[in-house]
Amino acid sequence: MLFYQFAPGLCRFATSHLKSAADAEEVVQDCFLKLWEKRHELTDDVIFKTYLYTSAYHAILKQLRRQQYWVFEDCHEEILVEENILSSQAEFHELEQLYQAALAQLPPRRREIFTLSRQRGLSYANIAQELNISVKSVETQMTHALKFLRIYFRAHGISLILLLALLSAVE
Numbered sequence: 377m378l379f380y381q382f383a384p385g386l387c388r389f390a391t392s393h394l395k396s397a398a399d400a401e402e403v404v405q406d407c408f409l410k411l412w413e414k415r416h417e418l419t420d421d422v423i424f425k426t427y428l429y430t431s432a433y434h435a436i437l438k439q440l441r442r443q444q445y446w447v448f449e450d451c452h453e454e455i456l457v458e459e460n461i462l463s464s465q466a467e468f469h470e471l472e473q474l475y476q477a478a479l480a481q482l483p484p485r486r487r488e489i490f491t492l493s494r495q496r497g498l499s500y501a502n503i504a505q506e507l508n509i510s511v512k513s514v515e516t517q518m519t520h521a522l523k524f525l526r527i528y529f530r531a532h533g534i535s536l537i538l539l540l541a542l543l544s545a546v547e
Contacts, residue, residue, distance in 0.1 A: 378424055379408055386432050393436050403439060407431040423532075478528045482521055489514055490521040 383404055390400035407428050411418075418427075479487055492498045492506065493514075500514040507514075 378411070378428075382425060382428050383408070386428060389429065390432055390436055394439060399439060403432055403435045406435055474529075474532060478525055481528070482524065486517045486521050489517045493518060 386404045386407060387397075387400050390403045391397055394400050394403065410431055411424075411428065479490070482490060489503055489507070492503045493500070498506070500511050500518070503514045504511045
């Protein structure tokens with residue numbers, strides 16, 4: 377059932393990066409094989425879509441390094457974000473709601489600092505100047521905000537880096 381539900385999307389995801397349908401199918405087969413081999417180690421709260429796409433992501437990186445299509449040192453892993461992960465607007469809306477719910481749980485000042493940094497792109501110095509606080513206070517608040525968000529999204533089976541990249545790519 378999982379294979380029929382997720383294999384087509386995973387194949388599109390892998391093909392878009394590997395540029396070879398055969399290599400993509402091999403990556404997808406390996407992902408499902410690893411899922412099957414680790415089935416006894418998985419907890420009840422595992423999100424299979426996240427598990428499979430993360431597994432595919434790492435397999436794609438490994439394949440690209442192996443094939444020397446990509447000079448890995450010049451790239452950041454966060455750049456390998458594929459729009460196909462979000463197969464519909466409903467899923468994007470769901471992620472957006474999750475993100476907004478997480479932000480709503482931050483204390484007001486911390487939320488304001490986080491928003492100025494991540495959504496408006498202000499530097500810590502500019503934020504400190506705008507809010508009339510020290511740069512160290514901004515750093516501390518951002519550290520606490522990112523730690524909270526990382527834990528919050530991990531509890532929901534989502535990588536914070538992936539979520540922020542997806543949300544910023546659509547905006």
